[in-house]
Amino acid sequence: MQGSRALRDARAVLKEVFGYAKFRPYQGEAVARVCEGKSVLVVLPTGGGKSLVYQVPALVREGCALVFSPLISLMRDQVDQLRAAGVRAAYYNSTLTSAERAAVYAQALRGELDLLYIAPEGFFTDQFQEVLGQLRIALVAVDEAHCISEWGHEFRPEYRQLRSLRARFPDVPIVACTATATAPVRADIVQQLGVPDMEVFVGSFERENLTLQIVTKQDVVAQVAEMLTCHRDESAIVYAATRKAVEHLAEALQEKGFSALPYHAGMDAVTRDAHQRAFANDEVLCMVATVAFGMGIDKSNVRTVIHANLPKSIEGYYQEVGRAGRDGLPSTCIAFVSNGDIATQQYLIDQAESVDERARAQQQLAHVVRFVRNLECRHAAILRYFGEERGDWTCGNRCDACCTDQITERDMTEEVQKVLSAVARIERTGFPVGVGKLTQVLAGSAAQEVERFQHLSTFGVLQGKTKSAIREMIGVSIDRGFLQQETGTYPVLRLGAGAPAVLRGETRVVVRVRHTPEAASGAEAAQDAALFDLLRHWRAAEAKRSSVPPYVICSDAVLRALATYLPLTREDLLRIPGIGAVRAERFGSAVLDVLQQYVREHGLSSRMPPTASVMTSSKTRSHVSRSAARGSDTVAATIALHQEGKSVAEIASHRALNPRTIVTHLAEGFRDGRIASDDLRRFVPQDREHVIRDAFDRVGSSVALNPVKQLLPIDYSYDDLHFVRAVMERERDGGGHQ
Incomplete structure (x- = not known):
């Protein structure tokens, strides 16, 4: 099909069937390639419109599109939505009776289906292959394509069978879609599908409407209940690590009066399905579930996602928080984590039989531990993990590390030197230890299991520090590569490559820590x-x-x-x-x-x-009205200094805040009218403003800034974009020019 005509037809389908006036960034280009018969890999965030990349071409190209999906509930939800839009769609899986399967076959053979969803295991049955030989296939789509890669966080062996698709359909475009694929995983997907010329489209991984928080776990039931109370009348998903934890947490929340139900694979299918439908239909507000829950629904109004345990991987965390705010409205994601979570995951990793599986899981755990421990911008850390480099960019006020000025830098060189010295001396004894015993040695514990180390000069060298503080020092040493934690049954600690430089005083160890008032007498x-x-x-x-x-x-x-x-x-x-x-x-x-x-x-x-609040972020309290949010002390203080004529740098210096945070405050002022639109000229010249407005008009002001930035000259900054977009949003909301 000719390119321009294909794109015209695709835009008509987008508007008439799905009700959207224009494609999002990367959608249009990918759809055009598929309509032309080209294969593509599309990596877009959850809620970013991946499905349309194959659904629209399925209605443009002749024949029936085959869509491979990993979950029955995901198939059903997609088919229900397509049918509601008037699209001829069906699914073929193990839940269908013989009569229902026969009806699907008949529809397909009569040419009455535009899309047919199927699980990989169902595709390779003799019965389906017989029907398949009589169908004209428009395209083949592989949803959740990261499942085909062993380096993906949700590898499914049955997906490996899909490597035969290219040989089976040599002239049919293959569309692979995922929200969570690092560069190595993307390369592996292309290789496994056997389509070396597959064009790859990677959108921004930033979710601008999400506020991310990492909180130390204490009483997790009370902490989850407090969070749900703040968002009492809104949909929430609470993720727990095990089925037992799901049942316990759901029951505890019910006893506290919350509308909550459990969901996990150990429940019978009828109950599980009933609970999912109740949540999808807003009959119950909170679903307590294991991490698989959420892949099978397209519920757009989830306002809160809570992790009651440490996520298993960055990819998993990103996908799970991505189930919040799919409608683009502000939503909150909070993870309650503890050292116990890390120890539990380490234990489970050690039980894995495959050496390769242990190595992958160990690497994923190291990444997620570094993510939760390091007090750096959560959004920036995620973007960097997925290969989206933005220099020193931070979110400003959409995570716990950025929306408080209670974070300071602390030199931990001396403490880390003591940790490393202790490990060096322990290694010489021939009896290396893990984190637990090293903590006891440093604390000078009288426990019998560390008696053999009492003669060491470093025994009790951190006496007086809490065990939690000592574990933090050990954690920093591991994160920075000064210590290496071996994999296997006994994850003992040994000096890493960077340790000698620290011990010699050549490398300083500076970490970001939360500043809290001194303990009361x-x-x-x-x-x-x-x-x-x-x-x-x-x-x-x-x-x-x-x-x-x-x-x-x-x-x-x-x-x-x-x-x-x-x-x-x-x-x-x-x-x-x-x-x-x-x-x-x-x-x-x-x-x-x-x-x-x-x-x-x-x-x-x-x-x-x-100084400013312990935790101030208007977006983390989405139930508070915009007028209430205007009372934010820290934003008001920034605006007051702006009105005195101070620059961003001067305000940042005066308030001891990151300049990025100041930009976010000022943008909020432009957005809600506390700063006059005319003040934009202090930051962005008029000719530059016009260019930026044109770029937003082409891409859309509700998307991440990175696609807009790509359209602009290199000297245009993200600050320029933040300010112009804030003014545009005020105009759009009826504020007009001042």
């Missing part, structure tokens, strides 16, 4: 406990008046923060994690009365940090 701790009890009594009385459980008013974590920091003004109250504008409006006066009276009676003063 014994007297202060006792006062905190007394105040905590007072606050609990206040909460109980308020809950009784409101006829709700106490945790609905606020969590224990919020009460402890109040007792620790002693906020005495409404502004400080809003800086406490878990207290948004709505809670402050409802309960702020009563809480402040309790705190102010307690402070007066005990001669205390506020212990709030002198």
